Amino acid sequence: MRKKIVAGNWKMNCDLPQTQSLITDLKTGLVKEFNCELMIAPSFPFLYPAFNSTLETPIEVVAQNCCEADKGAFTGEVSIDMLQSVGVKTVIIGHSERREIYGESDELLNSKTRAALDKGMRVIFCCGEMLEERKAGKHVTTVADQIKNGLNDVSAEQMEHVVIAYEPVWAIGTGETATPEQAQDMHAEIRKQLEELFNNDVANNTSILYGGSVKPGNAQEIFSQPDVDGGLVGGASLDAQSFIEIANAF
Numbered sequence: 001m002r003k004k005i006v007a008g009n010w011k012m013n014c015d016l017p018q019t020q021s022l023i024t025d026l027k028t029g030l031v032k033e034f035n036c037e038l039m040i041a042p043s044f045p046f047l048y049p050a051f052n053s054t055l056e057t058p059i060e061v062v063a064q065n066c067c068e069a070d071k072g073a074f075t076g077e078v079s080i081d082m083l084q085s086v087g088v089k090t091v092i093i094g095h096s097e098r099r100e101i102y103g104e105s106d107e108l109l110n111s112k113t114r115a116a117l118d119k120g121m122r123v124i125f126c127c128g129e130m131l132e133e134r135k136a137g138k139h140v141t142t143v144a145d146q147i148k149n150g151l152n153d154v155s156a157e158q159m160e161h162v163v164i165a166y167e168p169v170w171a172i173g174t175g176e177t178a179t180p181e182q183a184q185d186m187h188a189e190i191r192k193q194l195e196e197l198f199n200n201d202v203a204n205n206t207s208i209l210y211g212g213s214v215k216p217g218n219a220q221e222i223f224s225q226p227d228v229d230g231g232l233v234g235g236a237s238l239d240a241q242s243f244i245e246i247a248n249a250f
């Protein structure tokens, strides 16, 4: 079933006191029912305290990354079992910062995605083109390749646990948002691609989020596009009021 989701990717921001105070502010601000699922993704060390502080609230705590391997000699990595042991049920995979800064390849991201799905996790799979790719008119094929490679060997049944996040790299942290039409066009292309790779049900039922400078002032227009099911929000999710206003945009 296609769900509306607003997820805050806190990236490498917020130490423990800041994490706790942001969650307190969110809880204080969540005075009414929302028409969407709410997620926050703090850094690894704060997942467990965040999980505990959000029990009995509509907020789900999700991870920003995971290791594709089960356990063992992988210094600095965090396994899916470890995440699950602290209450995490959803993981973001393939964020452009992981792809670009840490060189995570389509193959690695596919391994992570399959490992997470095999363990029963939900995956927010990120895709998005660079500015040069858009300028060269290659944005649709770039994103289609990321999806085809990243979701290789994922079954149609497993796609029930996959959310796609389209984040054009040129719109991340730049203040420059894709226009609602640009977001809608790409989301429609992604659905076409899901239909080709899987089937019509998967295409219709997969939630596709937009990410890239989503703010209270532009969320409503973006979320009102027929193929946009919510947002993956960076900067604006670090302020409780902004995040709540974005969630209210549905």
Ligand SMILES: O=C(CO)COP(=O)(O)O
Residues within 6 Å of the ligand: 009, 095, 167, 171, 172, 173, 174, 175, 211, 212, 213, 214, 232, 233, 234, 235, 236
């Ligand atoms: O990368 C993003 C979310 O994952 C988007 O970040 P900004 O909302 O800060 O542009």
